[in-house]
Amino acid sequence: MHLSKMLAETAVKNLDKTAFYFLDRPTTYGELNAAVNQFATGMEKLGLQKGDHIALVLGNSPHFIIALYGAMRAGITVIPINPIYTPDEISFIANNGDVKAIVTLDLLVPLVEKLSSHLPNVHHYIICETNDERVQNVDPTQFSIYSKMKSFSQILASGSIQYEAPEIQEDETAIILYTSGTTGKPKGAMLTHKNLYSNAKDIGNYLKMSSEDTVITALPMFHVFCLSVCLNAPLISGARMLIVPKFSPREVFRLAKTYQATIFAGVPTMYNFLYQYEGSVPEDLLSLRLCISGGSSMPVALLKNFEEKFKVIVSEGYGLSEASPVTCFNPLDRPRKPGSIGTSILNVKNKVVNELGEELPANTVGELVVQGPNVMKGYYKLPEETAATIKDGWLYTGDLARMDEEGYFYIVDRKKDIIIVGGYNVYPREVEEVLYAHPDIVETAVFGVPNPEYGEVVQCYVVSKNPQLDEEQLLRYCQEHLAEYKIPKEITFVKELPKNTTGKILRRALKEQILQKTK
Incomplete structure (x- = not known):
């Protein structure tokens, strides 16, 4: 099928x-x-x-x-x-x-x-x-x-x-x-x-999605979260979708009330905008039976505030493009644990392993790996990358996690230096490559810093050989070569960047210094 x-x-x-x-x-x-x-x-x-x-x-x-x-x-x-x-x-x-x-x-x-x-x-x-x-x-x-x-x-x-x-x-x-x-x-x-059908089917079954459901499709369809949860799963369940061309709290509230929506899925940034929307009241989302959050970790305070205000349960999950994407959801028939990505969905296995691929005991931090019919067959034209990511039938996610005694998983940190801006992934190297292509840039370090609206934003430090180059000029340059969410929120010019003895730029050390100053 x-x-x-x-x-x-x-x-x-x-x-x-x-x-x-x-x-x-x-x-x-x-x-x-x-x-x-x-x-x-x-x-x-x-x-x-x-x-x-x-x-x-x-x-x-x-x-x-x-x-x-x-x-x-x-x-x-x-x-x-x-x-x-x-x-x-x-x-x-x-x-x-x-x-x-x-x-x-x-x-x-x-x-x-x-x-x-x-x-x-x-x-x-x-x-x-x-x-x-x-x-x-x-x-x-x-x-x-x-x-x-x-x-x-x-x-x-x-x-x-x-x-x-x-x-x-x-x-x-x-x-x-x-x-x-x-x-x-x-x-x-x-x-x-098979990957797409199995994940849509398992998501639909896990969320008890049926032809009686009305799903608000506000996440972007080109993104795998929306593709499986808000498009494929509803269609094979016989449900109906409310397509939102561009996310707007006002439009979400209007559609929810007009068509008696039952399911909403979004990234934490969306929930924050809905919660903060001036004039919003509990009745705005009264018909919802379930809210789903993914893309990045949802702050526990926001989750609790949203649930208290709108009287609806928010179920956090976890997924990645390589897994079509969902591997975990907080179960609907058992207590939901704030801060957890939940338990393995139907037909999918998650486990935490050490550097040798050996499964670790409960509450021990290691790398989260995934196995199931939803796992990709590989990266297009990249056999070596594929072999490094899928080992012995397990997809290595690159995320550090732990599992408690009841089988609930928690993302602890990211093994890679990924930045998640409003649910979208940005790799520092991707932004650095663009900056290094600028004729006046000598070196640069890019990393993510916390942001109340988007979860994280891109922060950039550069060393320039042109004293006339300023932040505004460099931001305009970035706008020509990067999608909007990848553009640095702030660019700081410095004389030099911290390095180790081999000359490698200490991006993490620089980030830690910045975070310490903001405390």
Whole structure:
């Protein structure tokens, strides 16, 4: 079984049931499944075949769902890309991922035009119409990629609601999710049809998700948290989704009340904004039976305050792209432990091991490793990275954790120097690579510091050979080469950075000094 086939079966049973609302417009399961077939046949008419790769440079919209499931139904591998990425970031992923077609918004055509000369293997640009006034008077023939452009509606119109899907094996790659790498370049985690289906099914069962549920889909669909918890799990459960184009506390409260939402999932930053929203009252989320938090650790004080204010339980979990992503959730039928990521979900095993891979006793800190049908088959075109991450069938997460006597896991620290900004992963080396490319930068150290709104933000120290270079100029440079959440919140110029005897910059020592000063 795979997701697209399961959607077809669900549609047969629920033809007239609403699958999702977008801008208050309902789409039924029957309509969604027909559009998925149309997209799949439209792709074939463009010459795309099973095994080819397409990229979705899209935000939350019906276009994303139709393209995702349509491509998977045709056996085409999907690469979701954050639409706020810079041309440099998008072109790297598209080239490394061997992308042949890009699906994106009409608003982003100028961006795509800018990077198109660096994408020789992309033969088709499928443009999703937004009816935004900013593009209504734009002449599409002015773009050099005009001959390669097709509208999303044209693709659907050229397709058929009847489609004979190719035979798809469960171990074939359905999605490649690019995740930040320690070398500064993202790595593509290959998730199979089995990986995605098993995790969506196990999440749905664990959360007791059913056709009676209404899920607020406010997390970004290109992110694996949303993909499995707020999109795939609801669709195979026959639930309905409330698609939020862009997170806004006001819109979440409105949708929850209007459509009697039962499930909300978000990162701690979202919960903080909802809690702090002026004028919010307990009745705003009265219909919710469950809230889910992931992406980064939720401060216990925020969790308790949110629960007390809105009278709803927040269940924290844990996951990573390489595990499709969920491995742990706080159980619904047993006491929830604040600060814990919960217990292993169905069919997934978590354990804590030492440097030799030996399981450690309860309350002993070691590395968290994971095993299950949700674990990726490897990194795209990176066999050595794959071998270093998956050993003897276990995925090594790089996170330090402990497990208590009742099987509840706790993340203690991160083995790698990852920075989590509002639920998004940022590796210091990735930012440092960009800074080192600046002609005036001699050396730099990047790390994360606590932030009440985003959990962490990027802090940067640089040594410059140009005394005229200032923070504002360097931030503008970063904005050209980094996604918004990766841009340093603050840049400090210093004469030199602390180093050890071999000349290695002591990033952690510098971070500790900064944190000590702020206490």
